[in-house]
Amino acid sequence: QKEVEQDPGPLSVPEGAIVSLNCTYSNSAFQYFMWYRQYSRKGPELLMYTYSSGNKEDGRFTAQVDKSSKYISLFIRDSQPSDSATYLCAMTPSGGYQKVTFGIGTKLQVIP
């Protein structure tokens, strides 16, 4: 079993829809949770960063962490065609330890 599980999709939604992306994990030591967006043939770009449980909102993006269920989510409101990309969840233990474990990514397509 992988430490981080993520549905690869693809997920196709119409423009303006609310998108929900999710990951589960097995390592209870994970404390920092991130979402990266990756366009084709580009490096990942950090979208959201959260520590421990709770919600964090940034514009059209909301990240949720439920440590009791080992489940994290990213919601995208009013999705746009420019949101079409692969979304990678990522996580790491607390402290100065910097190795990050990534999910395999969910490919999202927003159809105009």
Added chain:
Amino acid sequence: DTGVSQDPRHKITKRGQNVTFRCDPISEHNRLYWYRQTLGQGPEFLTYFQNEAQLEKSRLLSDRFSAERPKGSFSTLEIQRTEQGDSAMYLCASSWGTGNYGYTFGSGTRLTVV
């Protein structure tokens, strides 16, 4: 200096040849990381530097792989005697400080071994 720079962007090499990639991190970032990403997979950790010290190496980093970061600035990743299984995107990332605030990735070097 607006981001992490990687060179070359693409590299095609014959099996058995040696290749070297370069990464220039964001100038004030003291931490540098190498990851490898194959098609349809997330990035996998290879190695990590804090300044010039290589603090961790993944078991994915076989004896054919070596990474350096002289003087804590740019870094190189060398693969000796390349194999077809080495074909992947090699990503470099950097970060600053002792906290964990996420990486800044470069655009990667895509290696194809033929």
